[in-house]
Amino acid sequence: MALLEVKNMTHYFGGLRAVYNYNLTIEQGEIRGLIGPNGAGKTTIFNLITGIYKPTEGIITLDGENIVGLQPYQIAAKGIGRTFQNLQLWRHMSVIDHVKLAQYSKIRYGLVGAFFGTPLRHRQEQEIEDRSLELLELVGIRHLADQIVTNLPYGAQRRVEMARALATDPKILFLDEPTVGMNPEELKDMMEIIRRVHEELGLAIFLIEHRMKVVMDLCQRIQTLVFGEVVAEGTPEEIRNNPIVIEAYLGKEIET
Amino acid sequence: MAVVSETIDERTTLWSRMRVWLRKNYGEVPLFAWLVGALVAAIIEMLVGNPFARLIGMPRGPVLFGFLIVLKTPLLIPPAILYNLVIYIFPTLLVARLLGSLSNRIAGWLMDRSVILSTLIHLGLLYATLHIWASFNDYRVLVVKLILLAIMITLSLNVVNGYMGEFSCSHPGFMAMGAYTASILSVVFFVDDSVFGPAILPPVLGQFAFPLILIISGLVASISALLVAVPSFRTRGDYLAIISLAFTFIVKSLIENLEIVGGPRGMRGQPDWATLPVVFVWTMLCVWVINNYVRSTFGKTMNAVRDGEMAANAMTINTRRTKMVTFLFAAFWAGVAGGLLAHVLRYVNPGSFGIQKLAEVLAMVYFGGLNSVVGSIVGAVGFNLLSEALRPLELYKWIIIPIMIILIMIYRPTGLIAFTEFDVKKIIQPRNRDREA
Numbered sequence: 001m002a003l004l005e006v007k008n009m010t011h012y013f014g015g016l017r018a019v020y021n022y023n024l025t026i027e028q029g030e031i032r033g034l035i036g037p038n039g040a041g042k043t044t045i046f047n048l049i050t051g052i053y054k055p056t057e058g059i060i061t062l063d064g065e066n067i068v069g070l071q072p073y074q075i076a077a078k079g080i081g082r083t084f085q086n087l088q089l090w091r092h093m094s095v096i097d098h099v100k101l102a103q104y105s106k107i108r109y110g111l112v113g114a115f116f117g118t119p120l121r122h123r124q125e126q127e128i129e130d131r132s133l134e135l136l137e138l139v140g141i142r143h144l145a146d147q148i149v150t151n152l153p154y155g156a157q158r159r160v161e162m163a164r165a166l167a168t169d170p171k172i173l174f175l176d177e178p179t180v181g182m183n184p185e186e187l188k189d190m191m192e193i194i195r196r197v198h199e200e201l202g203l204a205i206f207l208i209e210h211r212m213k214v215v216m217d218l219c220q221r222i223q224t225l226v227f228g229e230v231v232a233e234g235t236p237e238e239i240r241n242n243p244i245v246i247e248a249y250l251g252k253e254i255e256t
Numbered sequence: 257m258a259v260v261s262e263t264i265d266e267r268t269t270l271w272s273r274m275r276v277w278l279r280k281n282y283g284e285v286p287l288f289a290w291l292v293g294a295l296v297a298a299i300i301e302m303l304v305g306n307p308f309a310r311l312i313g314m315p316r317g318p319v320l321f322g323f324l325i326v327l328k329t330p331l332l333i334p335p336a337i338l339y340n341l342v343i344y345i346f347p348t349l350l351v352a353r354l355l356g357s358l359s360n361r362i363a364g365w366l367m368d369r370s371v372i373l374s375t376l377i378h379l380g381l382l383y384a385t386l387h388i389w390a391s392f393n394d395y396r397v398l399v400v401k402l403i404l405l406a407i408m409i410t411l412s413l414n415v416v417n418g419y420m421g422e423f424s425c426s427h428p429g430f431m432a433m434g435a436y437t438a439s440i441l442s443v444v445f446f447v448d449d450s451v452f453g454p455a456i457l458p459p460v461l462g463q464f465a466f467p468l469i470l471i472i473s474g475l476v477a478s479i480s481a482l483l484v485a486v487p488s489f490r491t492r493g494d495y496l497a498i499i500s501l502a503f504t505f506i507v508k509s510l511i512e513n514l515e516i517v518g519g520p521r522g523m524r525g526q527p528d529w530a531t532l533p534v535v536f537v538w539t540m541l542c543v544w545v546i547n548n549y550v551r552s553t554f555g556k557t558m559n560a561v562r563d564g565e566m567a568a569n570a571m572t573i574n575t576r577r578t579k580m581v582t583f584l585f586a587a588f589w590a591g592v593a594g595g596l597l598a599h600v601l602r603y604v605n606p607g608s609f610g611i612q613k614l615a616e617v618l619a620m621v622y623f624g625g626l627n628s629v630v631g632s633i634v635g636a637v638g639f640n641l642l643s644e645a646l647r648p649l650e651l652y653k654w655i656i657i658p659i660m661i662i663l664i665m666i667y668r669p670t671g672l673i674a675f676t677e678f679d680v681k682k683i684i685q686p687r688n689r690d691r692e693a
């Protein structure tokens with residue numbers, strides 16, 4: 001059984017058809033890429049699967065279980081972690097608090113613990129903190145744990161997003177253009193982190209990316225989206241040589 | 257321009273010189289020594305306050321550090337300053353300096369025993385100081401009680417408006433719910449009353465039932481908060497401000513039209529149960545519980561709601577639950593504070609839970625600082641002292657205070673002391689540990 005399966009998903013924003021008849025199957029441990037020109041509907045697909053929008057039509061199953069109509073926090077707790085294209089950090093909070101909060105679904109101490117500071121709470125908070133530090137170590141920003149996120153350089157903020165998404169304990173990780181706006185150095189680090197996360201945590205990854213090199217290097221299979229429709233799907237090699245893709249997407253990039 | 261910058265320079269150097277001096281001589285003085293110093297000052301005042309005041313030309317010791325006379329009789333300002341220096345500041349500084357190293361050892365020893373024990377002893381010292389200081393004068397007792405209640409109310413509103421970043425206007429309504437619930441319960445059960453008939457239970461039991469009465473008052477406020485929370489948090493959008501404001505008005509006019517509790521005339525006869533120790537204990541309990549909540553990962557979901565609800569949802573956080581829990585929690589403490597207030601004043605009327613109360617509470621929250629326990633304490637104390645000082649201006653007070661709030665909003669939009677964590681352990685620990693280590 002596939003880990004994540006989307007069947008015939010279509011979505012309209014009023015009269016605008018943002019996604020049309022979209023299909024996707026992601027297996028355990030796979031890295032899947034999604035490319036396409038600006039406004040093609042890539043982020044919308046993420047938002048549909050993670051429950052921010054409800055698809056006009058279509059079926060989405062995670063581990064065989066239907067997740068259409070669930071609240072975003074429920075879908076997240078079932079195992080879809082994500083980062084955002086334009087950073088969505090909590091601006092007054094420290095790095096470690098970001099990672100701690102994403103472990104919300106693990107909290108068992110309840111209101112009594114929150115109000116009166118029970119031993120169970122202290123134990124759980126300690127566990128959550130330890131795990132947070134591990135994850136920060138994994139993405140290489142442990143030394144920044146106590147910083148307020150808005151004081152960090154851009155590359156580090158991206159890593160906070162990554163660590164936070166990992167803290168939800170996902171089965172599959174959605175990354176929305178994780179390298180956008182990065183310089184070559186930061187880009188290299190981020191690709192390294194994605195690889196490490198994939199290997200050490202054994203996660204499936206669903207990656208939206210504008211930079212060809214990144215998708216081609218990381219992904220086993222790639223979909224190309226144009227005006228909400230998948231126009232090509234295959235291995236990096238096949239995508240690179242697909243005339244439709246070259247025309248719709250790569251061609252333009254080569255021109256500019 | 258040059259002149260201005262020069263004077264500012266001078267001031268900063270004087271200020272920084274004082275800071276250097278303080279750090280050199282008092283950098284290692286722990287809270288314990290300061291509390292003992294304050295206690296000594298309070299005892300000195302009790303013993304020689306009035307004679308000393310007369311000696312320097314004041315009729316008697318100033319009620320609130322001279323705040324009340326600043327505007328009424330400005331001529332007394334110099335003696336009042338002298339009084340503060342001689343009675344409060346010098347003894348405190350002296351004792352704190354003398355006890356510095358000894359109290360570091362005491363604080364360290366207590367800390368190693370148990371944080372709870374150490375906290376309780378510090379609170380005991382604080383209470384003793386307050387008690388002795390307040391017993392100098394009846395007016396002080398009242399002011400201290402009202403300030404303690406203001407801390408509860410400010411802090412509980414800060415939870416919603418500061419920590420969670422919503423804008424709620426329903427606190428006066430919750431206080432009214434609590435005040436009337438508590439009043440009715442005490443009067444019905446423990447007082448022979450012309451409206452509610454003879455006491456149902458022996459009045460001597462009342463003291464012991466009072467905590468229960470207050471908890472019920474808080475719960476009633478919480479339940480009434482559902483009326484605001486359910487419609488406001490169902491959908492996204494800024495409905496809370498308007499719905500909560502409506503709630504405050506509705507509660508007020510409901511009570512005004514309820515003859516059995518006296519309508520607009522209000523209700524009297526609450527027993528004298530809200531003594532200083534009782535109010536103190538409830539305030540400390542409130543600060544402790546709220547501080548526990550805002551520092552837990554569970555409670556910090558409030559900050560995530562404020563700083564980005566979509567991201568919070570994507571990180572498994574049930575933001576609707578956070579909003580409901582937080583709102584009802586805050587309402588509970590407003591209700592408890594209302595219940596206490598009714599028993600401090602031994603009188604309630606609906607008029608005191610209107611728009612003016614709302615302005616006051618909001619002022620204390622935004623003046624003190626959002627997202628900060630210390631800020632709320634500073635806001636409540638500062639605002640109340642200021643308000644006492646401006647009392648002679650009567651109605652003009654309500655022009656000056658809003659102007660000050662506007663200025664603060666312009667120059668420090670989040671308030672005086674915003675976005676801090678209140679860590680009791682750090683406050684009561686000895687101050688020489690890093691040097692020893």
Ligand SMILES: Nc1ncnc2c1ncn2[C@@H]1O[C@H](COP(=O)(O)OP(=O)(O)OP(=O)(O)O)[C@@H](O)[C@H]1O
Pocket residue numbers: 013016018036037038039040041042043044045085
């Ligand atoms: N909430 C919304 N309401 C209305 N239209 C929307 C909404 N979100 C996205 N759209 C529209 O849907 C289309 C797809 O947008 P989407 O953000 O998914 O594109 P994208 O492929 O992620 O583009 P980019 O590469 O710029 O991130 C665009 O035309 C956009 O304007």
Ligand SMILES: [Mg+2]
Pocket residue numbers: 042043044085
């Ligand atoms: Mg996008």
